[in-house]
Amino acid sequence: MTMQLYLPTTDKKALYNAAEMLFLNRDRLPCSEALPLLPFGMPEILDASERLERFAPFIKRVFPETCESNGIIESPLIETPHLLSALSRNSQVRLFVKMDALLPIAGSVKSRGGIYEVLKHTEELALKHGLIKENSDYKNLCEYRELFSKYAIHVGSTGNLGLSIGIMSAAIGYKVTVHMSCDAKQWKKDLLREKGVTVMEYAADYQSAVRHGREKSAADETSHFIDDENSLDLFMGYAVAALRLKKQLETQNIPVDKAHPLFVYLPCGVGGAPGGITFGLKQVFGDDVHCFFVEPVNAPCMLTAFIKGECVPVSEIGLSGVTEADGLAVPCASKLVYSAMKQLMDGEFTVQDSRLIPRLRLLYETEELFIEPSAASAICGFEGMLSPVGQEYLQSVGAGCGSTHILWATGGRLVPENERRQLIK
Numbered sequence: 001m002t003m004q005l006y007l008p009t010t011d012k013k014a015l016y017n018a019a020e021m022l023f024l025n026r027d028r029l030p031c032s033e034a035l036p037l038l039p040f041g042m043p044e045i046l047d048a049s050e051r052l053e054r055f056a057p058f059i060k061r062v063f064p065e066t067c068e069s070n071g072i073i074e075s076p077l078i079e080t081p082h083l084l085s086a087l088s089r090n091s092q093v094r095l096f097v098k099m100d101a102l103l104p105i106a107g108s109v110k111s112r113g114g115i116y117e118v119l120k121h122t123e124e125l126a127l128k129h130g131l132i133k134e135n136s137d138y139k140n141l142c143e144y145r146e147l148f149s150k151y152a153i154h155v156g157s158t159g160n161l162g163l164s165i166g167i168m169s170a171a172i173g174y175k176v177t178v179h180m181s182c183d184a185k186q187w188k189k190d191l192l193r194e195k196g197v198t199v200m201e202y203a204a205d206y207q208s209a210v211r212h213g214r215e216k217s218a219a220d221e222t223s224h225f226i227d228d229e230n231s232l233d234l235f236m237g238y239a240v241a242a243l244r245l246k247k248q249l250e251t252q253n254i255p256v257d258k259a260h261p262l263f264v265y266l267p268c269g270v271g272g273a274p275g276g277i278t279f280g281l282k283q284v285f286g287d288d289v290h291c292f293f294v295e296p297v298n299a300p301c302m303l304t305a306f307i308k309g310e311c312v313p314v315s316e317i318g319l320s321g322v323t324e325a326d327g328l329a330v331p332c333a334s335k336l337v338y339s340a341m342k343q344l345m346d347g348e349f350t351v352q353d354s355r356l357i358p359r360l361r362l363l364y365e366t367e368e369l370f371i372e373p374s375a376a377s378a379i380c381g382f383e384g385m386l387s388p389v390g391q392e393y394l395q396s397v398g399a400g401c402g403s404t405h406i407l408w409a410t411g412g413r414l415v416p417e418n419e420r421r422q423l424i425k
């Protein structure tokens with residue numbers, strides 16, 4: 001297969017020209033200084049993790065696909081030596097894929113944050129109505145559909161967040177409405193309607209879909225709005241991934257320390273998923289983990305925030321916000337996430353849309369793993385690290401052949417068979 005080389009530049013002008021770049025965050029601080037500046041920390045991650053454990057018997061009962069993992073929603077960490085040799089002839093590093101594309105229920109990284117926020121809201125309502133007490137078995141919550149049907153949930157989405165919120169909320173019994181931006185794929189809307197979810201469609205972008213959702217929700221006092229632009233609950237749901245990854249690395253005897261740094265490549269939309277995961281990983285591994293976001297050249301909202309120093313829409317710097325990577329088609333980054341990432345995120349790569357499908361196919365051909373186009377951007381992050389500017393960074397942080405690299409493969413499982421065939425053919 002011929003694939004055009006990915007050679008990002010570090011020139012900041014590239015952002016404005018929709019050209020591919022590697023941004024290195026010069027404001028990053030050592031974790032010992034950056035983490036104490038944040039208004040939340042490890043206790044909040046542990047609280048979220050324990051809540052997910054309380055709900056595990058319920059999830060196992062309502063979603064039999066989670067039986068094997070006892071109601072814990074988790075994805076495998078898979079080593080990809082064939083992909084590595086296709087990308088690099090003489091690399092001594094180890095390459096893995098964190099297959100969130102296989103996550104149960106929503107088939108994407110949103111099975112972490114999105115589902116977590118719906119469960120947290122459900123726990124609050126259940127406590128308020130006396131359905132559960134401390135130490136209750138949450139399994140029985142599925143007997144109260146009628147009560148939950150008196151409550152509404154609204155969310156704005158480019159597709160995948162809507163799937164996670166819609167599927168979980170409908171399973172519990174809520175009246176759920178997903179406000180979809182123009183980027184959302186038809187099959188995602190169809191699937192939600194099949195599950196009894198109300199899908200509102202807008203001709204405008206994600207920011208506008210979120211605004212409509214927020215207004216509709218505010219007009220209904222029984223409604224909870226899942227605010228992807230500003231939700232600490234989503235953020236903490238994503239952060240739990242770090243505790244799980246730590247266990248997987250230990251089980252597979254993969255060291256993470258000064259001599260064996262870990263590099264993680266995270267596709268970024270509004271920032272919640274990559275931001276929450278980065279926050280968790282920095283809590284767990286400190287300065288031994290390096291987190292790089294990946295965004296489309298035409299919708300790099302997080303990079304725009306870093307370079308402008310505030311969250312502004314990408315249209316303000318002359319970019320279209322339009323991309324084939326529907327999960328990343330976000331014009332403006334989350335303020336909450338940007339401010340948490342300011343001194344934590346190590347850097348970012350931007351990629352052209354035209355690279356996504358060739359990478360998706362490469363992963364499929366070398367490892368028989370299917371991911372959606374948004375997720376395939378992570379592969380470019382690793383390629384960028386192999387490029388001259390990436391090598392320079394690796395040397396500057398003292399990372400040699402002992403390093404481990406993880407592509408965070410954020411979605412794909414629910415892509416219908418006919419779409420899948422078209423993507424990989």
Ligand SMILES: *Cc1c(COP(=O)(O)O)cnc(C)c1O
Pocket residue numbers: 108109110160161267268269270271272273274327328330372374375410411412
């Ligand atoms: C949502 C999503 C992302 C990015 O998550 P944000 O929280 O929007 O930054 C990345 N990949 C896929 C497939 C997604 O659905």
